[in-house]
Amino acid sequence: MIVFENIYKSFGSKKVLDGVSFTVQTGEILFILGKSGMGKSVTLKNLVGLLKPESGKVKVDQYTVNELQEDKLSEVRKICGMVFQHPALLDSLTNYQNVAFGLQEWTQDKARQRVLECLKLVHLDESILLKKPPEISYGMQKRVSIARTIAPGPRYLLFDEPTTALDPITTNAINDLILELSRTLKVTSLVVSHDMGCAMKIADRILVLDQGKILALGTVEEIKKHPAPLIQDFLSEALSPPAHLARDNDTSSVV
Amino acid sequence: MTRAVWCEMLKIINEIGGITLFILEVLKTWKCSLSKTFPLILEQISLVGFRSLTTVLFSGFFVGAILVIQFQLMLSQYDATSLLGGLNTSATIREIGPLIISFLLAGKVGAYTAAELGTMRVTEQIDAIRCLGTNPMEYLIVPRFVAIVVCSLLLLVFGLMVGIIGSMLIASILYNINTLQYLQSVPRFTDVWSITGGIFKSFVYGIIVASVCTYKGYNTSGGAKGVGIAVTQSAIYTNLFIVFANSFTSFLLESFQRFFTALTSGGIAL
Numbered sequence: 001m002i003v004f005e006n007i008y009k010s011f012g013s014k015k016v017l018d019g020v021s022f023t024v025q026t027g028e029i030l031f032i033l034g035k036s037g038m039g040k041s042v043t044l045k046n047l048v049g050l051l052k053p054e055s056g057k058v059k060v061d062q063y064t065v066n067e068l069q070e071d072k073l074s075e076v077r078k079i080c081g082m083v084f085q086h087p088a089l090l091d092s093l094t095n096y097q098n099v100a101f102g103l104q105e106w107t108q109d110k111a112r113q114r115v116l117e118c119l120k121l122v123h124l125d126e127s128i129l130l131k132k133p134p135e136i137s138y139g140m141q142k143r144v145s146i147a148r149t150i151a152p153g154p155r156y157l158l159f160d161e162p163t164t165a166l167d168p169i170t171t172n173a174i175n176d177l178i179l180e181l182s183r184t185l186k187v188t189s190l191v192v193s194h195d196m197g198c199a200m201k202i203a204d205r206i207l208v209l210d211q212g213k214i215l216a217l218g219t220v221e222e223i224k225k226h227p228a229p230l231i232q233d234f235l236s237e238a239l240s241p242p243a244h245l246a247r248d249n250d251t252s253s254v255v
Numbered sequence: 256m257t258r259a260v261w262c263e264m265l266k267i268i269n270e271i272g273g274i275t276l277f278i279l280e281v282l283k284t285w286k287c288s289l290s291k292t293f294p295l296i297l298e299q300i301s302l303v304g305f306r307s308l309t310t311v312l313f314s315g316f317f318v319g320a321i322l323v324i325q326f327q328l329m330l331s332q333y334d335a336t337s338l339l340g341g342l343n344t345s346a347t348i349r350e351i352g353p354l355i356i357s358f359l360l361a362g363k364v365g366a367y368t369a370a371e372l373g374t375m376r377v378t379e380q381i382d383a384i385r386c387l388g389t390n391p392m393e394y395l396i397v398p399r400f401v402a403i404v405v406c407s408l409l410l411l412v413f414g415l416m417v418g419i420i421g422s423m424l425i426a427s428i429l430y431n432i433n434t435l436q437y438l439q440s441v442p443r444f445t446d447v448w449s450i451t452g453g454i455f456k457s458f459v460y461g462i463i464v465a466s467v468c469t470y471k472g473y474n475t476s477g478g479a480k481g482v483g484i485a486v487t488q489s490a491i492y493t494n495l496f497i498v499f500a501n502s503f504t505s506f507l508l509e510s511f512q513r514f515f516t517a518l519t520s521g522g523i524a525l
Contacts, residue, residue: 077386148383
């Protein structure tokens with residue numbers, strides 16, 4: 001279980017997280033939504049010790065992350081795999097070496113087997129293994145980065161805007177993949193996103209952050225009924241038809 | 256005006272403090288992971304060496320040639336062209352060789368390293384390495400740091416050899432000074448102190464290039480613009496610190512040489 005207890009974090013004079021408290025239940029998919037700069041990614045980074053809160057506690061299972069020294073954080077990072085906004089693959093390594101990066105303590109045979117397993121889970125074939133990241137598409141790089149994250153077998157998967165800069169079809173495919181992985185691997189997932197549509201499709205619960213505070217936290221149905229204008233804006237954006245369809249409808253009504 | 260100069264001075268002092276702490280961190284990490292980092296260091300040495308060798312060889316040849324022309328101009332006025340080989344070799348080994356090679360290393364490998372690490376920082380590759388349980392200091396910084404220092408010494412040897420060959424060739428072609436004549440005066444001006452001094456300076460400059468460029472790259476922030484700033488600052492600070500270090504090491508070596516000579520000749524009573 002993941003617990004955030006009264007977390008405060010600021011950068012200079014800007015308060016990013018202002019007393020944030022919530023719990024992520026084992027096995028659920030929790031979406032963290034909010035506008036840019038509202039502390040969504042900061043929340044995830046606090047969880048794996050890439051950032052430390054000024055006060056409060058971040059707990060993952062038996063660990064209090066913000067009280068751990070750098071060498072002890074590796075224990076938390078073994079159980080919390082993080083997929084970054086950029087694929088963040090090492091360009092000098094092949095895709096195989098990238099996926100096997102977190103398996104340095106494994107034997108070569110076992111690591112190879114695990115890499116192939118993970119590749120299958122993210123629907124990529126072996127032909128990309130000997131290529132380097134710049135030689136494959138951005139969508140494929142995202143999948144390789146997900147494979148790299150799941151390879152060591154984490155219990156928690158953290159996705160930081162996993163669909164940024166992807167076309168709608170690949171976005172859908174990645175969202176389906178998040179749902180599929182969460183169910184197949186029986187992991188708890190935390191997804192940071194701007195995409196309410198996708199959250200409504202795959203989230204068990206949604207948390208909305210605004211001005212460093214929790215604006216709403218609940219199931220999809222509860223969020224849909226929430227009166228806050230920001231949430232209603234997100235909802236209307238998610239439910240409105242794509243721009244070109246809306247334009248076509250307008251034209252037909254005029255004619 | 257005074258305030259601006261003062262601010263600039265404070266900035267430089269702040270950078271020196273940051274870089275010193277960074278060097279200590281590198282040494283601490285290296286000490287704890289000698290066996291792990293060794294293969295990565297060898298890989299980086301081959302990359303850095305290969306990347307810079309051609310440039311160093313070309314530049315070394317022409318630096319030797321330029322020095323011969325300049326020294327010949329002055330020495331011919333005093334009818335002392337027989338000293339050309341000695342003066343030229345001594346100046347190349349003591350001063351010009353280490354300085355030029357470190358500037359080349361800063362421009363070629365230093366800028367590349369700062370840009371590479373900076374890009375890795377802003378595209379979250381360094382964070383990803385940390386999240387996968389690897390210490391980025393151990394995996395990225397120590398190998399690059401050690402490789403740059405080792406390569407600055409190796410490249411010095413190659414650069415000096417080519418520089419001296421170039422100066423001999425130009426002396427022979429332009430001024431009809433044959434190789435034997437040229438080499439005759441070398442022992443008069445070039446002794447163990449010259450060679451030790453050259454190696455020491457090259458080592459110090461290597462540390463400067465390695466530490467400034469890895470520090471700047473590793474601490475990049477602010478996207479593509481941040482990478483640009485990191486590369487520019489690494490170039491500026493490397494050259495600035497090399498020039499500072501040049502005056503300091505020259506003074507230090509000269510004082511040490513005087514002291515040691517006086518000691519061995521019995522001038523100083525212990």
